[in-house]
Amino acid sequence: MAKYEALKQAILTGDENIVVSEVNKALKEKTDPQDVLTNGLIAGMEIVGKRFRSGEMFLPEVLLSAEVMHKGIDILNPLLSKMGRRGVGTVVIGTVEGDIHDIGKKIVALLLEGSGYTVFDLGVDVKGGTFLEAIGKYKPDVLGMSALLTTTMPHMGEVINLLKEKKLRSKVKVIVGGASVNEEFARSIGADGYAVEAGTGVELVKKLLAKK
Amino acid sequence: MPKMTSLQRVLMTLSLKEPDMVPTFEIIVDKKVRDAILPGASYEDFVEYMDLDAACYYDWAYDRYETVDEAKGIIRDKFGVIKRWTTEVDPMPVEAAIKSEKDLEKYIPPDPDVPWKYEAIEKAVKRLKGKRAVIATVVDVFYVVNEMRGMANHFMDLIRNPGLVERLNEIVLNYNLKYIRNCIEIGVDIIWVTGDFASTIGPMASPRHMARFAIPPLKAQVNECKKHGIPCLKHTDGNIWSIFDMLIDTGIAGIHPIDPGAGMDIGVAKARYGDRICLIGNTDCGALLTMGTEEEVRQAVKECIQKAGKGGGLVCASSNSIHSGVPPRNYIAMIDAIREYGRYPLSL
Numbered sequence: 175m176a177k178y179e180a181l182k183q184a185i186l187t188g189d190e191n192i193v194v195s196e197v198n199k200a201l202k203e204k205t206d207p208q209d210v211l212t213n214g215l216i217a218g219m220e221i222v223g224k225r226f227r228s229g230e231m232f233l234p235e236v237l238l239s240a241e242v243m244h245k246g247i248d249i250l251n252p253l254l255s256k257m258g259r260r261g262v263g264t265v266v267i268g269t270v271e272g273d274i275h276d277i278g279k280k281i282v283a284l285l286l287e288g289s290g291y292t293v294f295d296l297g298v299d300v301k302g303g304t305f306l307e308a309i310g311k312y313k314p315d316v317l318g319m320s321a322l323l324t325t326t327m328p329h330m331g332e333v334i335n336l337l338k339e340k341k342l343r344s345k346v347k348v349i350v351g352g353a354s355v356n357e358e359f360a361r362s363i364g365a366d367g368y369a370v371e372a373g374t375g376v377e378l379v380k381k382l383l384a385k386k
Numbered sequence: 387m388p389k390m391t392s393l394q395r396v397l398m399t400l401s402l403k404e405p406d407m408v409p410t411f412e413i414i415v416d417k418k419v420r421d422a423i424l425p426g427a428s429y430e431d432f433v434e435y436m437d438l439d440a441a442c443y444y445d446w447a448y449d450r451y452e453t454v455d456e457a458k459g460i461i462r463d464k465f466g467v468i469k470r471w472t473t474e475v476d477p478m479p480v481e482a483a484i485k486s487e488k489d490l491e492k493y494i495p496p497d498p499d500v501p502w503k504y505e506a507i508e509k510a511v512k513r514l515k516g517k518r519a520v521i522a523t524v525v526d527v528f529y530v531v532n533e534m535r536g537m538a539n540h541f542m543d544l545i546r547n548p549g550l551v552e553r554l555n556e557i558v559l560n561y562n563l564k565y566i567r568n569c570i571e572i573g574v575d576i577i578w579v580t581g582d583f584a585s586t587i588g589p590m591a592s593p594r595h596m597a598r599f600a601i602p603p604l605k606a607q608v609n610e611c612k613k614h615g616i617p618c619l620k621h622t623d624g625n626i627w628s629i630f631d632m633l634i635d636t637g638i639a640g641i642h643p644i645d646p647g648a649g650m651d652i653g654v655a656k657a658r659y660g661d662r663i664c665l666i667g668n669t670d671c672g673a674l675l676t677m678g679t680e681e682e683v684r685q686a687v688k689e690c691i692q693k694a695g696k697g698g699g700l701v702c703a704s705s706n707s708i709h710s711g712v713p714p715r716n717y718i719a720m721i722d723a724i725r726e727y728g729r730y731p732l733s734l
Contacts, residue, residue: 226587229588229628232590233590234541234542234545238542272472274476274478276478278585297480298472299472322672325676353586353672371587
């Protein structure tokens, strides 16, 4: 069996016992914890993400996969911290001021967490100042903003301008999403990327952080 | 064809027969939009002024909430979900009502018989009965349980704790059935079950899970309506192609909105399902109604009627609601276009 095949399969089926035993087995065999994380756990969640985007898996199964994957991460985290290894990345996410739509945002947050990112979800109706505070507090790699209504989309540009004002723009990648958001709008406000649906959002975060 | 009353028009459309005109109505027309068109008027005055075919009484608009933190706008709803007021019509859930099974031991379900809940509907029936359709909405069981447990917990319960899902389903269904019966006794003409089953990607859960946990409560609500000869409609945003058949099999008379934001084409829906169910929709209230020109709105309505109006079976409506971001001129353009292009026999 290819390396980590049993681990990836256990993530797909949401089998916590096998995830835990496979991670422990790998560590006993002196495998690098970062390798277990990246090529085992995260790779398993990437398959889940692909199947979610293609409609083969649904939110309940994705959540279960994410939960068991986290059980594996919980074993690795102390070892990774000791080795001074950075986690996959940190994301702050929220629905902008005046907007309360959040299903897409919640799905993105869940998928990102499932892929090993630390996610701070600020909720809905988030003012610009609150996004700024969160960036100061959590020092994320990525800021994600969501809006469904075209009347609230302009707040995304305002937040980006605030980041520029406070000289924080270069410290964080900004992605935007929501049914009415498109490439043109994202470019016009100076965002680093846009995602029309949750699965694409996760891919986008990965791409942006790979460039860093 | 002689002009019908709005009620006749709506009922004929829901029966998949061709009426005199394509009817139109909305779950919500935001007060800001209404006041801009007819300042200071009541909702019923507005419905009559715009000649809408139905007046719709949105369940949650007539709820009373328990204040938890007035300064932060935090409240508790009738099912015990902690919510926060925002600038939109509905408060947003911030904390689940049922965090563990233990919470059910002391849980007191809401009372569907509180008289104040029905005051607006009673007045509406007195004023509009027989002339325009009076519609009462009720939020679907699957959606309410999702708020009661919190989204992530509910979805995982579908796999890990189906017994808890079924217990919560029963609590909410009991409330809804009594609420529906009460509304019908007062004299509403139609029940509209709201609460999304899908997002842009597809149904919230697999078709297998939707069939087991979401469909049976909907069917029970439909059956309650049918016992009294009342049509039942269903609203769900999102891409519902993979569950469309099971939705129709519950016996609903109409489905809203055939969500264009989720890539659903009302012409395709008409071709596949137009002989089995009335379609309600689907003028885009995201980009089009908020940022489009009046002419773009007119063209979209014309296209909708062209695609789905033949032979009846179409209620022309927005893709969700006429929310506060819709310029009043665009809503007026939408209504005018429905009246212009929606006369039967269609000349499009």
